[in-house]
Amino acid sequence: xxxxxxxxxxxxxxIGNDSAAVERSLRELRHGFEAYPxxxxxxxxxxxxxxxxxxxxxxxxxxx
Numbered sequence: 696x697x698x699x700x701x702x703x704x705x706x707x708x709x710i711g712n713d714s715a716a717v718e719r720s721l722r723e724l725r726h727g728f729e730a731y732p733x734x735x736x737x738x739x740x741x742x743x744x745x746x747x748x749x750x751x752x753x754x755x756x757x758x759x
Contacts, residue, residue, distance in 0.1 A: 708727065709748070728743045
């Protein structure tokens with residue numbers, strides 16, 4: 696069995712993308728849910744989502 700080493704933990708969430716922001720959101724009881732316009736159609740039963748903000752996903756590799 697291969698060994699796994701966790702060298703750090705990070706956050707990519709709807710309530711913050713770093714430990715300070717996530718902690719602040721939790722202490723202030725903030726959530727990341729909001730009405731999500733693409734789900735507004737009557738045939739979609741779910742109307743909310745928790746989008747991640749302030750995080751770029753357009754890089755092709757971690758070095759970009």
